[in-house]
Amino acid sequence: MDTLVTIDNIRKVYKRDAFEVPVLNGISLEVERGDFLALMGPSGSGKTTLLNLIAGIDRPTSGRIVVDGKEISKFNETALATWRARHIGFIFQMYNLIPVLTALENVELPLLLTKFSKKERRERARTALNIVDLGDRVGHYPRQLSGGQEQRVAIARAIVTDPSILVADEPTGDLDAKNAEETLELLRRLNEEFEKTIVMVTHDPKAALRAKRTLHLEKGLLAEGQYGHAVEEVAG
Amino acid sequence: MKFANLIFRNIFRNKLRAFMTLLLLAAIFFLVATLLAINAAFERNDTGGTGDRLVTQSAFSLANMLPFAYEEKIRRVPGVVDTAKTQWIGGYYKDTRNNVALMAIDPNKVESVFPDYKIPPAELAAFEADRTGAIVSQELAKRWGWKIGDRITIKRQIFPFDPQLTVRAIHHHPVQKSAIWLQMPYFQESIGNFGRSDMIWLKVAKTDDMPRISQEIDALFKNSNDPTETYTEKEFTRQFVSMMGNVKVLFMSVSISSIAMIVLLAAITMSMSARERVTEVAVLKAIGFQPRLILTLMLTEFASLTLLGGLIGIGGAVLFYQSVDAGAATQGLLENFRIDPQTTTICVVLAALVGIIAGGLPSIRASRLTVVDGLRRVV
Numbered sequence: 235m236d237t238l239v240t241i242d243n244i245r246k247v248y249k250r251d252a253f254e255v256p257v258l259n260g261i262s263l264e265v266e267r268g269d270f271l272a273l274m275g276p277s278g279s280g281k282t283t284l285l286n287l288i289a290g291i292d293r294p295t296s297g298r299i300v301v302d303g304k305e306i307s308k309f310n311e312t313a314l315a316t317w318r319a320r321h322i323g324f325i326f327q328m329y330n331l332i333p334v335l336t337a338l339e340n341v342e343l344p345l346l347l348t349k350f351s352k353k354e355r356r357e358r359a360r361t362a363l364n365i366v367d368l369g370d371r372v373g374h375y376p377r378q379l380s381g382g383q384e385q386r387v388a389i390a391r392a393i394v395t396d397p398s399i400l401v402a403d404e405p406t407g408d409l410d411a412k413n414a415e416e417t418l419e420l421l422r423r424l425n426e427e428f429e430k431t432i433v434m435v436t437h438d439p440k441a442a443l444r445a446k447r448t449l450h451l452e453k454g455l456l457a458e459g460q461y462g463h464a465v466e467e468v469a470g
Numbered sequence: 471m472k473f474a475n476l477i478f479r480n481i482f483r484n485k486l487r488a489f490m491t492l493l494l495l496a497a498i499f500f501l502v503a504t505l506l507a508i509n510a511a512f513e514r515n516d517t518g519g520t521g522d523r524l525v526t527q528s529a530f531s532l533a534n535m536l537p538f539a540y541e542e543k544i545r546r547v548p549g550v551v552d553t554a555k556t557q558w559i560g561g562y563y564k565d566t567r568n569n570v571a572l573m574a575i576d577p578n579k580v581e582s583v584f585p586d587y588k589i590p591p592a593e594l595a596a597f598e599a600d601r602t603g604a605i606v607s608q609e610l611a612k613r614w615g616w617k618i619g620d621r622i623t624i625k626r627q628i629f630p631f632d633p634q635l636t637v638r639a640i641h642h643h644p645v646q647k648s649a650i651w652l653q654m655p656y657f658q659e660s661i662g663n664f665g666r667s668d669m670i671w672l673k674v675a676k677t678d679d680m681p682r683i684s685q686e687i688d689a690l691f692k693n694s695n696d697p698t699e700t701y702t703e704k705e706f707t708r709q710f711v712s713m714m715g716n717v718k719v720l721f722m723s724v725s726i727s728s729i730a731m732i733v734l735l736a737a738i739t740m741s742m743s744a745r746e747r748v749t750e751v752a753v754l755k756a757i758g759f760q761p762r763l764i765l766t767l768m769l770t771e772f773a774s775l776t777l778l779g780g781l782i783g784i785g786g787a788v789l790f791y792q793s794v795d796a797g798a799a800t801q802g803l804l805e806n807f808r809i810d811p812q813t814t815t816i817c818v819v820l821a822a823l824v825g826i827i828a829g830g831l832p833s834i835r836a837s838r839l840t841v842v843d844g845l846r847r848v849v
């Protein structure tokens with residue numbers, strides 16, 4: 235396996251008025267292609283901050299981030315946006331679907347930035363919805379879907395452009411046990427069957443068990459976790 | 471455009487709010503289109519006149535009449551081809567709502583000074599031969615079913631008499647569609663041979679001479695008891711309009727303040743709408759939508775909303791004035807009133823501008839929002 239993400243000694247300091255809040259204090263990390271990484275740690279430890287840096291929606295105060303051979307920490311805003319459209323699929327805790335668009339239209343959204351024809355876009359969006367097992371809900375609006383279904387639509391939206399990395403910030407944080415279970419199973423399938431590299435932030439040790447690897451973030455520093463390759467144990 | 475669906479859905483995201491905004495916009499633009507079109511109508515000053523006529527009246531006011539003797543003096547000014555003294559009488563047919571523009575004229579002057587009324591020669595001859603004859607417009611004739619030979623009574627407005635007339639001729643003036651002519655002698659006799667009239671029209675040989683002729687005429691009577699003021703037909707109409715107060719300025723300021731008000735209200739609505747969508751905008755940006763695209767989408771949305779509201783109001787006004795006789799409602803002042811193409815264009819552009827101005831700030835703010843701030847909703 236080759237390295238997809240290289241994080242090299244990054245620091246992130248937030249400036250609020252006169253105060254400087256150091257959040258990440260020199261973190262280095264490598265993510266292999268095809269990995270499923272869980273990021274854990276107490277609230278406020280900087281998990282979201284680190285995930286945002288990998289996803290290219292935020293930039294480090296210092297240090298290098300290389301994804302798929304590109305040093306994204308050097309990109310400007312415009313280049314980053316273009317890069318994200320191609321390489322990153324986002325999954326959020328609150329699903330964040332567009333309420334005025336149907337499931338199909340929500341999934342189609344990232345494809346509007348591509349050169350695909352309307353027919354191709356619709357086909358791809360349908361395929362993505364089939365993968366998350368919502369082929370029969372294409373015309374539904376977010377408010378007509380359950381939380382679990384909404385999150386699956388969001389996952390379909392994240393995979394529809396076939397990105398290099400899926401980033402998920404507490405994807406099960408707002409779901410009940412059963413729906414959380416289904417969502418995690420779906421992520422595992424995407425990782426195993428479709429070989430998607432996934433970086434997931436979670437508070438839930440059970441969720442972390444689904445990942446191949448777990449990292450702990452504490453006081454701005456990383457530690458290798460005790461969970462890993464434990465899917466079978468939980469399932470059994 | 472592949473984003474049309476997204477824009478359309480966002481416009482009607484909150485149905486009630488969209489509906490109220492559209493209603494308000496439609497109402498305001500109905501009003502503004504009306505006011506601007508009235509101004510345009512005044513501006514055009516389209517009397518349908520011949521362009522070679524001047525009119526002399528009292529320098530004091532229209533209510534101050536000029537002695538008949540003035541006509542002959544004016545006639546002798548070099549360059550004047552012919553003259554016709556006339557008197558505005560006014561009045562209504564049957565009901566006060568049915569105003570007519572009743573005027574008195576010496577019958578032998580109709581053809582030479584007012585050829586634009588286009589009267590068949592035989593009918594004109596019949597009018598000249600009948601002391602109580604009348605020339606009515608084809609529009610009035612059609613409206614009231616008048617035929618040659620019919621007896622009609624016009625009710626008084628200013629003068630203490632109700633003219634009893636016989637329709638002798640029908641005129642086909644392109645603009646003066648509620649005009650009725652009667653004979654000056656009949657009018658004079660009815661009010662006790664006053665020997666004065668409020669206007670003296672004159673036809674000139676060369677239009678280039680008009681400034682000199684009006685100066686010469688006014689100089690003639692400068693030191694008399696009845697000084698005059700001589701205008702071109704266009705100036706006369708304009709002066710008539712300003713006599714009713716400075717309507718134009720009033721209409722303009724009402725229009726501008728209406729637009730300013732709608733910009734403010736739209737700005738509030740649009741900021742609200744943009745604020746509700748902070749997270750969504752952040753998500754779109756995370757997905758890869760560039761700030762410029764976000765700006766374009768939002769501005770297009772806001773401009774489409776106000777444009778749609780404006781189109782409803784302007785279209786409504788166009789149809790409304792097509793089906794309503796504004797001439798009758800305004801006592802002939804707004805004869806043939808229509809929302810003209812130029813006003814329509816101006817209003818449509820204004821409607822789109824309202825959206826761009828009102829939605830500008832919220833759109834720029836949304837486009838500048840960073841993904842991280844938007845997702846955390848710190849704004």
Ligand SMILES: Nc1ncnc2c1ncn2[C@@H]1O[C@H](COP(=O)(O)OP(=O)(O)OP(=O)(O)O)[C@@H](O)[C@H]1O
Pocket residue numbers: 248249250255257275276277278279280281282283284
């Ligand atoms: N824009 C910002 N400005 C200032 N401080 C910030 C900003 N964003 C985050 N922080 C601070 O950085 C720290 C880490 O935040 P982060 O959201 O990464 O934590 P987290 O590990 O994801 O927490 P949680 O588990 O609660 O989501 C927190 O102390 C937070 O207050």
Ligand SMILES: [Mg+2]
Pocket residue numbers: 281282283403
């Ligand atoms: Mg977090």
